[in-house]
Amino acid sequence: MTLLEKPARPEPEQEPEPAPVPAPASAPSPARPRQRRTTAWLSTTGLLAGLLLLIPVAAATGAYHVPLGDVLASIQHRLGIGGGELDRVAESVLWNVRFPRIVLALLVGASLGCAGALMQGVFGNPLAEPGVIGVSSGAAVGAVAAIALGLNFAGNWTVPVLAFVTGLVTVLLVYVMSRSGGRTEVVTLILTGIAVNAFAGALIGLFLFFADTAAVNQITFWQLGSLSQATWPKVLAVLPCAVLGLAVAPLYARRLDLLALGERPARHLGVDVERLRIVLVLVIALLTAAAVSVSGVVGFVGLVVPHLLRMAAGPGHRFLLPGSALLGALVLLAADLTARTVAEPAELPLGVLTALIGSPFFFWLLRRTRRKQGGWA
Amino acid sequence: MIRLRRRPVPPPAPQPGDVLAEAAGLSVRLGAREVLTGVDVAVRAGELLALVGPNGAGKSTLLSVLAADLPPTSGTVRIHGRPASAWSAPELALRRSVLPQSASLSFPFTVEEVVRMGRAPWASARPEEDDAAVAGAMAATEVTGFAARPFSALSGGERARVALARVLAQQAPLLMLDEPTAALDLRHQELVLRLCRERARAGDAVVVVLHDLGLAAAYATRVAVLRAGGVAADGPPDEVFSERLLSEVYEQPVEVLPHPRTGAVLVLPDRDVRGG
Structure with missing residues (x-):
């Protein structure tokens, strides 16, 4: 109960400046929240502009260079608004190789960013992230099982479906194991993540052991988190999961804000907490499954992206959820572009790249959280 | 649904x-x-x-x-x-509105945002009323002076008053x-x-x-x-x-x-x- 809750240690005592003259009841709200709203709009516009800029650049760049003007002309042509068709090789490179890859990067990035923001909201903990707490690994178990056992019961959708099922089981497991008294302690959450990651790793190892050589190669490559095998059918395979998750998430933004007060206060304000939890856990599993079934475990995007946005535009979920999807898409597109160009003609695995940048950030975040709490209990 | x-x-x-x-x-x-x-x-x-x-x-x-x-x-x-x-x-x-014994917050919302959460049950049908209720509750509990500060930066007594302002705003x-x-x-x-x-x-x-x-x-x-x-x-x-x-x-x-x-x-x- 509330008695057991350790009240967060207050910052060094600051004398409250008692406002001697209470503002009249009609005084407009102070400037800061309005500023935040402006920041949110500016950030959204900036993110959209960034995407519109980066997409053609990513399409133009690569082993086979297509001039930027040609890329735009080809897009215009396909949309039936002028432009012109390129030669056969360029058209094929653009529309059979680059664009499916770009779309996939956008979908995976948006899913990871949004899943991270949702998860932090549901757990009430800024360190929750699909990769860190083991949900990505859990989803990976399903995907690996599908590849290793050569399952094909749902055609193209077999891998995402299995990833969703095992991912869902994992979120539920982590949720039940890491909560006590309506709260999630950071330490419990991270330790639960370690346990879940270890168990999932063991299961994946087991599947690898029994799989044949071709499947092993496929799984190993997929585990490193690469988008290099992108095709339109693959895009189609994850599209339903990702789009459904991304569309549903913002509907729960206000209720997630209230959940920051704690479960009971949220219920006092009219939130049906149990239902909210069930729906959001489903959405998290959908988004994680979408991301994982394409590109293996791409870590830390769901951690870094919402955190940056919270620092820029405040913690309100009405901006944070769509914003994290946009920034996640942008970050992953940029990361994939780097991964395939920085060591040409070889290709750096995407998961390696995001972990290289994301792990130090996670470390910094841990230190900061620890300082704020005055050490782990 | x-x-x-x-x-x-x-x-x-x-x-x-x-x-x-x-x-x-x-x-x-x-x-x-x-x-x-x-x-x-x-x-x-x-x-x-x-x-x-x-x-x-x-x-x-x-x-x-x-x-x-x-x-x-x-x-x-x-x-x-x-x-x-x-x-x-x-x-x-x-x-009914309820003030819990201790107030905690997972993310750094500002004081005004926290008080405004008290208006959630009214589903923003009348935004002017929301503004008036929020401003009134903040003035009554004397928290208007730090409306723009993040809740996490307040002392225990200030947090308690902000939590009360949220409960009052719920009306x-x-x-x-x-x-x-x-x-x-x-x-x-x-x-x-x-x-x-x-x-x-x-x-x-x-x-x-x-x-x-x-x-x-x-x-x-x-x-x-x-x-x-x-x-x-x-x-x-x-x-x-x-x-x-x-x-x-x-x-x-x-x-x-x-x-x-x-x-x-x-x-x-x-x-x-x-x-x-």
Whole structure:
């Protein structure tokens, strides 16, 4: 109960400046929240502009260079608004190789960013992230099982479906194991993540052991988190999961804000907490499954992206959820572009790249959280 | 599934004396411990009811049950005349607001954003009313001065007032406050109880868990003294607060005397008995 809750240690005592003259009841709200709203709009516009800029650049760049003007002309042509068709090789490179890859990067990035923001909201903990707490690994178990056992019961959708099922089981497991008294302690959450990651790793190892050589190669490559095998059918395979998750998430933004007060206060304000939890856990599993079934475990995007946005535009979920999807898409597109160009003609695995940048950030975040709490209990 | 349910309708303004929350034959068992046994309490509109009693007497548990947070093991709880479990969460949010004992927040929302969360049950039907309610609640609790600061940067007493402002902004006709004065200085303790009394005079029903018997005597219209999970006494403070009862309930000699100037009831621990 509330008695057991350790009240967060207050910052060094600051004398409250008692406002001697209470503002009249009609005084407009102070400037800061309005500023935040402006920041949110500016950030959204900036993110959209960034995407519109980066997409053609990513399409133009690569082993086979297509001039930027040609890329735009080809897009215009396909949309039936002028432009012109390129030669056969360029058209094929653009529309059979680059664009499916770009779309996939956008979908995976948006899913990871949004899943991270949702998860932090549901757990009430800024360190929750699909990769860190083991949900990505859990989803990976399903995907690996599908590849290793050569399952094909749902055609193209077999891998995402299995990833969703095992991912869902994992979120539920982590949720039940890491909560006590309506709260999630950071330490419990991270330790639960370690346990879940270890168990999932063991299961994946087991599947690898029994799989044949071709499947092993496929799984190993997929585990490193690469988008290099992108095709339109693959895009189609994850599209339903990702789009459904991304569309549903913002509907729960206000209720997630209230959940920051704690479960009971949220219920006092009219939130049906149990239902909210069930729906959001489903959405998290959908988004994680979408991301994982394409590109293996791409870590830390769901951690870094919402955190940056919270620092820029405040913690309100009405901006944070769509914003994290946009920034996640942008970050992953940029990361994939780097991964395939920085060591040409070889290709750096995407998961390696995001972990290289994301792990130090996670470390910094841990230190900061620890300082704020005055050490782990 | 998402927006199919109709928006809940706010309740009509209560008439003075209407019973807004009521427990009858209430028993609550938490684990192996019988926390409340056979409790009967009614909370009426226009009345400030103080729940007092020693630690572990069941005050907070009684408040949780009256707020429909906790289902009773036996007995009935009615809120606005209907069984507590018959209301949906959004309907309850328009009928009662609750101030928890300690306020926490997972993300660095600003003070004004936190107070505005209290308007959530009204679903933003009338934004001007929301603005007015938020500004009014912040002014009443004297938190307007740091409206733009993040909640996490406030001291304990400031947080407590912000939490109270959120509860006031909710504008429910039944207020339930669990130790609202615990973290506050002298001036703000008085301020909070004055606010509670104003709300009661304006026709709301207010239930407050208090430790300070002096505050309870000065502000409450009615006091329920809890002891070991039962109601030891229930009535106006000047009738209920007798030296015998309080000394017995708190297992500590207590003096009750009239204020030399105003004649109001003063409750003091009798410090002469020990150590003198």
